[in-house]
Amino acid sequence: MAQAPAPEQGYLETLQLEEIRIYVGKDTTGEHAIHDQQFTAVEQVMERNSAINLVRRGNFAMEPMINGMSGGQINLTIDGMKLFSACTDRMDPVSAYVETVNMDKLEVATGADGGRHGATVGGSINLRLKQPEMRMNKSLKGSAGVNYQSISQGYNAFYNLDYSHNNLGLRYSGVYRNHGIYKDGHGREVMFSQYEKMNHALNGQYQLSDDRKLIFSFIWDDAWDIGYPALPMDVAFARARIYKAGYVWSRLSEHWKSLEITAYGNNITHEMDDSQRDVVIRMDMPGWSNTYGLNMDTDWKLGSHFITARAEFFRNDVRAEMTMYPAEGVSMFMLTWPDAVRTAGGIFFQDRIPIGQSVWSNSLRMDVAHNEIKSQTGMAQLEVLDYEYDGADTRQALNFSSTLMVPVGQYWQAEFTGAFAERFPTVTEQFGFFLFNSQDGFDYVGDPTLANEKAWQFTSGVYLEKGAFRINMKAFGYYFKDYILGRIDEDLDAMTLGARGVKVYENQDNVWMAGLNSDWSVAVTDHISYHGVAEYTVGELEGGAKLPMTVPLAMTHTLNYKNRNFGAEVDYEFVGGRNKVNKISGETPSDAYHIFNAKAAYQQPVGKYTIKWQAGVDNIFDVAYRHPLDWGGILRPGRSINVGVSCHF
Amino acid sequence: MKLLFKQLYLIAFTIALFSACSEDDDPKITADTSGLELLHEQVVADADLVIEVYSPEAPFSGYNELYFLLKKASDDALIESASLTMTPMMAMTEHSHSAPTIQPAESDQREGFRKGAVIFTMPSGDMGKWTLSVKVSGLDSGNEVAFDFEVPVISKEASYQAQDTKYKTVVRKVINDEKYFFAYHLPEGKPAIGANDFEVYAYKQLDMMTYEAVDGLTMGIEPEMPSMGHGSPNNVDPVSKGNGRYAGSVNFSMSGDWAIWLTVEQESEVVLTDVAFYLEF
Known part of the structure; x- marks a missing residue:
C-alpha cells in the first residue's frame, strides 16, 4: 500500500511538509500521551517543534520564536484570531492566554508559508482550540487532574467537561496553576520566579444541518503575581478575554468545499509594576490591547486545483503608560505606546496543483494597514524626537511563496520553496517611547517612518517515510532587506535609570540567516519508539556582526515505551555552547548542556472511570544550565520531581 | 401676489440686517475668563467703571502674565478706548523698588482683555509686600482713575x-x-x-x-x-x-x-x- 499511494493520499502526505501539526493531548484516555499534557503550558508543547524556541524571561509566559524570529516577525494566533500583546516588554506572548487543556493542535508554518495568518517573514503558529465532540452515545464526559512539582512547590490542576446532546456540543475546561520560586541546578533560589494563574474556556457548536453549524468560544484568562527574574519588573496581573462566534458551511457545492465566517474580539490588560523590587523610584507600566476582527476562510476544488482562500479584517488599539513615583517630588508620566490604532485588511490565496505525483503550491497574500496615533500626548512625544510624521500612515505588504513537492523514488519526497515575505513594523518599532530592554540595557525608541521588513527566502527539504522510519529535514536561507533592528543613537539620553543609552529602530539591509530543522522517528518495536529533533541557525548583520537570537546546535532525543496501561519516556536534550555572541544586543556566551528527563504513567480502569497515575523527574542530574536564548543569565530549574493523578470518564 | 412676496422678503431682509448690525454695535462682548484667576476687582462708582485684574495662576516670583478687563459699572459693557498703565512696587523698610514690567496692551489671545506682564523679582514676605498701582486714562468721561492693591507673590x-x-x-x-x-x-x-x-x-x-x-x-x-x-x-x-x-x-x-x-x-x-x-x- 505504502509503495503505491493513491494520488489523494500522496497529496495529503506532502502537506505535512508545509505545515507541521503537533497534536496536543487527546481527551480519551486510550489516545493519551504518556503524561497528561494538560499539566504543561502551551509553550512547552511548542518547544518540541524543531523550528520553535522559547525566549525565557521568567518561569512563565515564555515567548515563542520561529527559527530565531519573534514578535512582529511571526504570527501567533488562536484559532486564526489576531491577538496583540498588551505588554511593552513582551512579557505576555499570546500563547500565555490559552491552555493545553483547551487546545487541539499547533499549526506551525515557517517563513512566508505562514502567510495564511498574516503578513510575516518568520512564519506562523496557530493554536487550534478544541471543538466539542458530537457524540451519539454518551452525553457527558470529562476529566480532571492535579500534579505537583517539587522544584517550585507548585501545582497544576485541570478539568474539562464535554456535553453533547442532539445538535449541541459544549466543552468547558479550566486550569489553575500556582508556583512558588524555583531553585536552579546550584540549589539557589531564583527570586521572582513565582506565578499564579487561572484559565476558563467554553467552546460550543450547534449543528444546524449536516453541513452547517454555528461555533463559538470564550476564554477567560487571569494570571497574577508573576515574577520575571530576568527583568527589573514583575506583573501584578495579566488578564485576557477572548471570544468568537462563527458560521461554518461545508460541501456548499461540488467544487466549493467549505466556507467559514468568524467574528472575534479580545481584550487584554497587563499591569507591570516593581512594587516587590528594591528600587529607587517605584514604577507602574500598565498596557491595554483590544482587537476586533472578521475572518473568512474558504476551500475550493476546481479541477485538479485545491484552492484555499482567506479574507480578513481587524482593528487593534493599544495603549501603554509609564508612571514613576519618586519617594519625594512629583510623579512622572509618559505614554510608552501612544494610543496607536492599526486597522488592517488582508487576502490570502493558496493554490495547490497536483502534477503527476508532484504538487506545485503557490500562495499569495496582500495586506493593507492603516496606523494612527489617537493621543495628542503621543503626538507631542514624537515631536520631541523631531519626526516628520503627521499621525497616520498607510502601508501595504506582499507575501508570495511557491513550493514544488516532488516524490523521489519510492520513499523520498523533496521540497523546494522560493518566497518573498514582507511584514509591518510593530507598534513598539514604530511608536515605542523609551522602552527599556533589560537584555541589552538600552532604552528603545520607535521610528514611525520605518519601512516594512522584507525577506527573500529559499527552503529545501526532504521527507522520508519507510516502514517504521520517518525523517523530515529542512534547510533554509533568508536574505533580508530593511531588517528592523535597534541602532544606538548617541544624541539621545536614556530615560531609564541605569540604562546604557538609547537605541532607535532602523532598517538594515544585507542581513541573512540560514538554518536546519529536522525531526525523525523510529518505531523500534510495537512498544518502543524513538523520536528526535534537531535544529541549527546562523546569521549575520551587515558588516559581519552576529545576528542576535540565533540558536546553536540543539537536539532532543526521546525514547518512549508504551504497553497497554503502562508508559514510560526518557528525554535527552542537548544544546550547544555559544561563544560568538552579539554583544551590543546583550547576548552573553553560554555553555553547552545535557539534560535528562524521565517519566512514567500507569492507568487503572475503575468501573467506568480511568485513573491515571503519573510521576517524573525533570533535569535528573540537577544540571545548572541556561539556554542561549534565556535572558539575564538566569539559570533554569534544577532537578524537579513531579507526581500527578488524573481521572477520565 | 408676486410683488407682495418680494416686498415681504425685502422687509424681512432689512430687519435681519438691522438686527445683525445692532448686535455688532453692542460692545457687550462676553469676555472669556476661563483658566484665569481673579486677583482684584476695583469698582469706581463715580466714574461708572469696574476694573478686573486676572492672572493665569497665583502670582509667583518670576514672569507673570496679568490680564485687565475694563467695564462700565452700569451695564457691564466693555470699555475699549481707555489706556492703562501699571507699576509694581515692593514696599520695604529700607529700599523699596519696582520690577520689570511690560505695560498692558490689547491681547491677541483673549478678546476684550488687555495683557501685560510683571517679573516679580522676589516673593512677598516679612521683608515687604508687593503692590500694583494701576492708572486708567483716556476714558470717555475724561476722568483719570488710579488705585493700587496688594499682590501676594508666592515662592514656587x-x-x-x-x-x-x-x-x-x-x-x-x-x-x-x-x-x-x-x-x-x-x-x-x-x-x-x-x-x-x-x-x-x-x-x-x-x-x-x-x-x-x-x-x-x-x-x-x-x-x-x-x-x-x-x-x-x-x-x-x-x-x-x-x-x-x-x-x-x-x-x-x-x-x-x-x-x-x-x-x-x-x-x-x-x-x-x-x-x-x-x-x-
Missing part, C-alpha cells in the same frame, strides 16, 4: 520637593556691577509633554524704579529631569527677539520635574551659568 521654590538652590523661577545676577534679572515664560500656557515654546526675558536694573530690557545676549538651554538624571533631545536655544524677549523651544519627553539649565553669554563671554529654571507638572 518653597513648594518644590527637589530642593536645590540652583533651581529658580527668576534669576538675579550682578554682571559688570549691574543687576540683571532673567525669568522664563511658557507663552502657550501650562507646560505639557512634547515641544513647548519657551521664552526667557532679560532685564537690568537702572535704578530702584527703572528696568531696561536687554537684547543681544546669547542664550543656551538644556532641560534635565533631576529625579531621573536625563534630558531631552532637539531643544531650540532662545534667540533675541527685541524688548528683552528671547524665544526658543523646550522638549519635555514626560511629565514630572524639569530643570532647564541656562547659560548666558554677553559678547562671547559667559556671564551666567550653572543655574536652572525649574518647574513641575
Whole structure:
C-alpha cells in the first residue's frame, strides 16, 4: 500500500511538509500521551517543534520564536484570531492566554508559508482550540487532574467537561496553576520566579444541518503575581478575554468545499509594576490591547486545483503608560505606546496543483494597514524626537511563496520553496517611547517612518517515510532587506535609570540567516519508539556582526515505551555552547548542556472511570544550565520531581 | 401676489440686517475668563467703571502674565478706548523698588482683555509686600482713575520637593556691577509633554524704579529631569527677539520635574551659568 499511494493520499502526505501539526493531548484516555499534557503550558508543547524556541524571561509566559524570529516577525494566533500583546516588554506572548487543556493542535508554518495568518517573514503558529465532540452515545464526559512539582512547590490542576446532546456540543475546561520560586541546578533560589494563574474556556457548536453549524468560544484568562527574574519588573496581573462566534458551511457545492465566517474580539490588560523590587523610584507600566476582527476562510476544488482562500479584517488599539513615583517630588508620566490604532485588511490565496505525483503550491497574500496615533500626548512625544510624521500612515505588504513537492523514488519526497515575505513594523518599532530592554540595557525608541521588513527566502527539504522510519529535514536561507533592528543613537539620553543609552529602530539591509530543522522517528518495536529533533541557525548583520537570537546546535532525543496501561519516556536534550555572541544586543556566551528527563504513567480502569497515575523527574542530574536564548543569565530549574493523578470518564 | 412676496422678503431682509448690525454695535462682548484667576476687582462708582485684574495662576516670583478687563459699572459693557498703565512696587523698610514690567496692551489671545506682564523679582514676605498701582486714562468721561492693591507673590521654590538652590523661577545676577534679572515664560500656557515654546526675558536694573530690557545676549538651554538624571533631545536655544524677549523651544519627553539649565553669554563671554529654571507638572 505504502509503495503505491493513491494520488489523494500522496497529496495529503506532502502537506505535512508545509505545515507541521503537533497534536496536543487527546481527551480519551486510550489516545493519551504518556503524561497528561494538560499539566504543561502551551509553550512547552511548542518547544518540541524543531523550528520553535522559547525566549525565557521568567518561569512563565515564555515567548515563542520561529527559527530565531519573534514578535512582529511571526504570527501567533488562536484559532486564526489576531491577538496583540498588551505588554511593552513582551512579557505576555499570546500563547500565555490559552491552555493545553483547551487546545487541539499547533499549526506551525515557517517563513512566508505562514502567510495564511498574516503578513510575516518568520512564519506562523496557530493554536487550534478544541471543538466539542458530537457524540451519539454518551452525553457527558470529562476529566480532571492535579500534579505537583517539587522544584517550585507548585501545582497544576485541570478539568474539562464535554456535553453533547442532539445538535449541541459544549466543552468547558479550566486550569489553575500556582508556583512558588524555583531553585536552579546550584540549589539557589531564583527570586521572582513565582506565578499564579487561572484559565476558563467554553467552546460550543450547534449543528444546524449536516453541513452547517454555528461555533463559538470564550476564554477567560487571569494570571497574577508573576515574577520575571530576568527583568527589573514583575506583573501584578495579566488578564485576557477572548471570544468568537462563527458560521461554518461545508460541501456548499461540488467544487466549493467549505466556507467559514468568524467574528472575534479580545481584550487584554497587563499591569507591570516593581512594587516587590528594591528600587529607587517605584514604577507602574500598565498596557491595554483590544482587537476586533472578521475572518473568512474558504476551500475550493476546481479541477485538479485545491484552492484555499482567506479574507480578513481587524482593528487593534493599544495603549501603554509609564508612571514613576519618586519617594519625594512629583510623579512622572509618559505614554510608552501612544494610543496607536492599526486597522488592517488582508487576502490570502493558496493554490495547490497536483502534477503527476508532484504538487506545485503557490500562495499569495496582500495586506493593507492603516496606523494612527489617537493621543495628542503621543503626538507631542514624537515631536520631541523631531519626526516628520503627521499621525497616520498607510502601508501595504506582499507575501508570495511557491513550493514544488516532488516524490523521489519510492520513499523520498523533496521540497523546494522560493518566497518573498514582507511584514509591518510593530507598534513598539514604530511608536515605542523609551522602552527599556533589560537584555541589552538600552532604552528603545520607535521610528514611525520605518519601512516594512522584507525577506527573500529559499527552503529545501526532504521527507522520508519507510516502514517504521520517518525523517523530515529542512534547510533554509533568508536574505533580508530593511531588517528592523535597534541602532544606538548617541544624541539621545536614556530615560531609564541605569540604562546604557538609547537605541532607535532602523532598517538594515544585507542581513541573512540560514538554518536546519529536522525531526525523525523510529518505531523500534510495537512498544518502543524513538523520536528526535534537531535544529541549527546562523546569521549575520551587515558588516559581519552576529545576528542576535540565533540558536546553536540543539537536539532532543526521546525514547518512549508504551504497553497497554503502562508508559514510560526518557528525554535527552542537548544544546550547544555559544561563544560568538552579539554583544551590543546583550547576548552573553553560554555553555553547552545535557539534560535528562524521565517519566512514567500507569492507568487503572475503575468501573467506568480511568485513573491515571503519573510521576517524573525533570533535569535528573540537577544540571545548572541556561539556554542561549534565556535572558539575564538566569539559570533554569534544577532537578524537579513531579507526581500527578488524573481521572477520565 | 408676486410683488407682495418680494416686498415681504425685502422687509424681512432689512430687519435681519438691522438686527445683525445692532448686535455688532453692542460692545457687550462676553469676555472669556476661563483658566484665569481673579486677583482684584476695583469698582469706581463715580466714574461708572469696574476694573478686573486676572492672572493665569497665583502670582509667583518670576514672569507673570496679568490680564485687565475694563467695564462700565452700569451695564457691564466693555470699555475699549481707555489706556492703562501699571507699576509694581515692593514696599520695604529700607529700599523699596519696582520690577520689570511690560505695560498692558490689547491681547491677541483673549478678546476684550488687555495683557501685560510683571517679573516679580522676589516673593512677598516679612521683608515687604508687593503692590500694583494701576492708572486708567483716556476714558470717555475724561476722568483719570488710579488705585493700587496688594499682590501676594508666592515662592514656587518653597513648594518644590527637589530642593536645590540652583533651581529658580527668576534669576538675579550682578554682571559688570549691574543687576540683571532673567525669568522664563511658557507663552502657550501650562507646560505639557512634547515641544513647548519657551521664552526667557532679560532685564537690568537702572535704578530702584527703572528696568531696561536687554537684547543681544546669547542664550543656551538644556532641560534635565533631576529625579531621573536625563534630558531631552532637539531643544531650540532662545534667540533675541527685541524688548528683552528671547524665544526658543523646550522638549519635555514626560511629565514630572524639569530643570532647564541656562547659560548666558554677553559678547562671547559667559556671564551666567550653572543655574536652572525649574518647574513641575
